[in-house]
Amino acid sequence: MMTAIPSGNNRQTTVEAWKDPSQEPYIRLENVTKKFGDFTAVDNISLDIFKSEFFSLLGPSGCGKTTLLRMLAGFEQPTSGRILLDGEDMSKVPPYLRPVNMMFQSYALFPHMNVEKNIAFGLKQDGVPSPEIKTRVDEVISMVQLEQFAKRKPHQLSGGQRQRVALARSLVKKPKMLLLDEPLGALDKKLRTRTQFELMNIQEETGITFVIVTHDQEEAMTVSSRIAVMDHGRIIQTATPTEIYEVPNSRYVANFLGEVNIFEGRVAENARDHVLIQSQEAGCTIRADHGIDAADGATVWVAVRPEKMYINLEAPDDPNTNCMTGQVWDIGYLGNLSIYHIKLDSGTMVTMARTNKERVVERKITWDDRVYVTWAPDAGVVLLS
Amino acid sequence: MVDSTQFISGAIAQTGRIAGLHARLMLIPPYRWLANLRPLPIGRTLLFALILFFAAWSLPGLWPLWLVLAILLAGVAVTGRGAVIALPYAWLLAFFLSPFLIVLKISFAEIASAIPPYTPLFEILWDMEIEEAYLSVKLNIYNYLFLLEDDLYINSYLSSLQIASVSTFLTLLVGYPIAYGMVRAPVQYRTMLLMMVILPFWTSFLIRVYAWIGILKKEGLLNLALMSTGIIDEPLTILNTDTAVYIGIIYSYLPFMVLPLYATLEKMDESLLEAAADLGCHPLKAFWVVTLPLSLPGIVAGCFLVFIPAVGEFVIPDLLGGSETIMIGKTLWAEFFNNRDWPVSSAVAVILLLLLIVPIVAFQRMQENNAKKEA
Numbered sequence: 001m002m003t004a005i006p007s008g009n010n011r012q013t014t015v016e017a018w019k020d021p022s023q024e025p026y027i028r029l030e031n032v033t034k035k036f037g038d039f040t041a042v043d044n045i046s047l048d049i050f051k052s053e054f055f056s057l058l059g060p061s062g063c064g065k066t067t068l069l070r071m072l073a074g075f076e077q078p079t080s081g082r083i084l085l086d087g088e089d090m091s092k093v094p095p096y097l098r099p100v101n102m103m104f105q106s107y108a109l110f111p112h113m114n115v116e117k118n119i120a121f122g123l124k125q126d127g128v129p130s131p132e133i134k135t136r137v138d139e140v141i142s143m144v145q146l147e148q149f150a151k152r153k154p155h156q157l158s159g160g161q162r163q164r165v166a167l168a169r170s171l172v173k174k175p176k177m178l179l180l181d182e183p184l185g186a187l188d189k190k191l192r193t194r195t196q197f198e199l200m201n202i203q204e205e206t207g208i209t210f211v212i213v214t215h216d217q218e219e220a221m222t223v224s225s226r227i228a229v230m231d232h233g234r235i236i237q238t239a240t241p242t243e244i245y246e247v248p249n250s251r252y253v254a255n256f257l258g259e260v261n262i263f264e265g266r267v268a269e270n271a272r273d274h275v276l277i278q279s280q281e282a283g284c285t286i287r288a289d290h291g292i293d294a295a296d297g298a299t300v301w302v303a304v305r306p307e308k309m310y311i312n313l314e315a316p317d318d319p320n321t322n323c324m325t326g327q328v329w330d331i332g333y334l335g336n337l338s339i340y341h342i343k344l345d346s347g348t349m350v351t352m353a354r355t356n357k358e359r360v361v362e363r364k365i366t367w368d369d370r371v372y373v374t375w376a377p378d379a380g381v382v383l384l385s
Numbered sequence: 386m387v388d389s390t391q392f393i394s395g396a397i398a399q400t401g402r403i404a405g406l407h408a409r410l411m412l413i414p415p416y417r418w419l420a421n422l423r424p425l426p427i428g429r430t431l432l433f434a435l436i437l438f439f440a441a442w443s444l445p446g447l448w449p450l451w452l453v454l455a456i457l458l459a460g461v462a463v464t465g466r467g468a469v470i471a472l473p474y475a476w477l478l479a480f481f482l483s484p485f486l487i488v489l490k491i492s493f494a495e496i497a498s499a500i501p502p503y504t505p506l507f508e509i510l511w512d513m514e515i516e517e518a519y520l521s522v523k524l525n526i527y528n529y530l531f532l533l534e535d536d537l538y539i540n541s542y543l544s545s546l547q548i549a550s551v552s553t554f555l556t557l558l559v560g561y562p563i564a565y566g567m568v569r570a571p572v573q574y575r576t577m578l579l580m581m582v583i584l585p586f587w588t589s590f591l592i593r594v595y596a597w598i599g600i601l602k603k604e605g606l607l608n609l610a611l612m613s614t615g616i617i618d619e620p621l622t623i624l625n626t627d628t629a630v631y632i633g634i635i636y637s638y639l640p641f642m643v644l645p646l647y648a649t650l651e652k653m654d655e656s657l658l659e660a661a662a663d664l665g666c667h668p669l670k671a672f673w674v675v676t677l678p679l680s681l682p683g684i685v686a687g688c689f690l691v692f693i694p695a696v697g698e699f700v701i702p703d704l705l706g707g708s709e710t711i712m713i714g715k716t717l718w719a720e721f722f723n724n725r726d727w728p729v730s731s732a733v734a735v736i737l738l739l740l741l742i743v744p745i746v747a748f749q750r751m752q753e754n755n756a757k758k759e760a
Contacts, residue, residue: 075659095662108660112678122664173664 017050026051032081034067041067043233054203054210056220059230065213069179073102101175105182107166109154115165116150122173140168160191180212196222217257229253250385254303261350263302267294283346286322289377301383308379309352312372324373433458443507492731493524503727528732541716549695552634556691560642568650582640594704601629625707633701641690649683693741
């Protein structure tokens with residue numbers, strides 16, 4: 001739907017700005033806390049967001065992500081801490097003076113104004129001369145492809161069209177930061193996936209810093225340059241989508257993003273380049289190819305993604321490969337994938353996924369088969385919490 | 386109506402006892418014929434009802450026939466869905482249209498020393514000589530012409546419209562902040578505030594207006610309070626002036642303004658104001674460009690609810706107003722009870738109704754057109 005944009009290298013230039021110590025953060029949160037009475041919605045969060053990032057706040061409902069976003073917009077005042085935007089303290093700046101725009105979850109389109117007037121509203125407030133308003137409104141209207149709907153009122157539009165109007169309205173003022181509160185929450189799955197890519201294109205095209213709040217991990221993975229996973233008002237981990245998925249720092253993060261098998265165990269041997277973990281749940285000693293910061297005998301958890309496990313009828317040759325035995329309990333055929341539930345001899349249930357590269361006419365492995373579940377030593381992650 | 390065969394064939398087993406009975410009865414031709422009769426559309430039902438009404442009115446002697454016809458009409462019209470729609474129409478017919486028609490009838494009569502004190506409109510004259518009967522219809526339009534002849538009536542209408550418009554506007558000015566404050570109040574107080582708006586209704590309207598006499602008179606509470614605080618030296622003359630009438634109307638009709646305003650304001654999405662602020666609009670300006678236009682339906686409803694009864698108001702100008710306060714309600718009262726001129730007072734009432742209905746209908750037309758234009 002969106003005009004095809006030559007896949008710019010814009011992202012490349014901004015990518016990894018957080019690893020470059022010479023880069024100044026564009027938005028800086030310093031020990032921000034927000035309390036509503038006794039309830040702490042946001043708990044001492046410090047965070048740096050860089051220019052032209054597409055930053056996601058991801059978490060379950062009630063984790064404080066929306067409160068954090070509303071503090072960035074100025075609708076809530078932090079109980080303590082500071083918010084800096086482009087080096088300027090925003091604490092005392094009311095929402096109508098902030099160079100920040102928000103796209104509301106409910107879209108909050110003015111029902112008594114047509115599409116054009118809704119979009120022009122912000123520019124009018126700034127006293128932009130009307131010929132310029134006209135050109136800028138037309139520009140964003142064509143960017144979100146709503147030309148034929150310019151004269152319609154919000155109630156005459158579909159959900160997807162309203163979403164575009166809301167986006168256009170928040171983009172037209174070219175804010176320093178665009179806040180998106182569950183922007184795709186009301187769309188159906190297909191439209192959501194398509195719009196995700198459009199959002200990314202618009203972000204690249206405009207270079208505006210996007211901060212998006214979502215509870216949809218897939219959405220966060222797709223669009224973000226970095227994700228902050230939140231829980232109970234705290235940020236648990238801030239990292240790129242790949243890092244968050246491949247190297248989660250806790251069971252919470254590992255569980256929140258995608259499927260994962262977690263085995264509890266005790267450290268048996270901890271070397272620089274590998275660690276051995278005695279796990280009753282897995283029914284074997286697990287080898288991981290990275291050292292950890294834990295004493296011998298400490299309780300740790302090994303997380304392995306279902307797609308990183310293999311299922312075999314014979315035992316593996318390589319003694320370093322982690323291997324568990326069990327019985328096929330259930331098979332779920334999803335078309336592109338098959339999900340196997342395997343009951344290990346230790347009693348633990350393991351989920352593993354296999355891509356259906358060939359057409360499944362006759363399964364080699366089927367219900368009640370005795371199988372070996374294996375994974376490479378570098379496939380799992382050892383978690384300390 | 387559903388095709389009868391559908392009922393006979395399959396549905397007996399599944400659709401319960403009544404439907405089963407229905408299906409069995411469908412086998413009997415008269416029942417089938419009646420059940421398959423389409424319910425009469427509302428418009429046509431009303432037309433028939435009106436014809437019936439006029440017929441029964443002019444020839445009341447044949448009342449059993451009219452009764453049977455009425456029941457038949459109701460039976461044909463009232464079938465399930467029809468009954469739901471017919472109920473409000475029936476209500477309006479019984480308590481609005483028929484009294485109006487009676488008043489309309491009297492307005493075309495002549496004053497007479499009789500009980501009731503007017504001449505009949507329709508008379509069956511019996512010509513003894515040739516032994517023939519005539520239906521004589523006599524419409525007297527002089528009552529309406531009389532309203533134009535005497536300044537009093539036109540002045541009363543104009544002054545009523547003026548007092549009602551001004552007090553409606555003032556009620557809006559007082560009521561809007563109240564409704565707005567109620568909507569912005571914490572949720573747990575809202576029910577209580579609503580109750581407080583409705584609470585005055587628990588006392589008789591008449592008593593509440595009387596109470597204002599005690600407040601507004603020369604040695605009343607208001608003057609006492611103002612003089613004891615030293616704000617004024619001489620007592621203010623408020624009672625028996627137009628000001629007292631305005632105060633009375635604003636006070637009495639305030640809930641009718643507040644409630645519709647509250648209902649519209651409460652529905653308004655608060656995130657719209659946040660969106661306005663987010664787009665650089667100062668909260669004070671946001672009230673003018675967002676809140677006010679969106680509460681327009683409530684404003685219109687509230688104004689109608691205050692304006693319409695205020696135009697015909699009698700009690701308030703009678704008790705609080707002075708001798709120079711003329712309002713159509715007072716004039717009508719005098720015409721009816723002092724002059725005992727039922728025909729002229731009926732004409733006054735009919736014109737008043739037309740004065741009020743025409744702008745309402747025009748307004749509704751305008752809104753419908755707007756809605757059409759948008760769609």
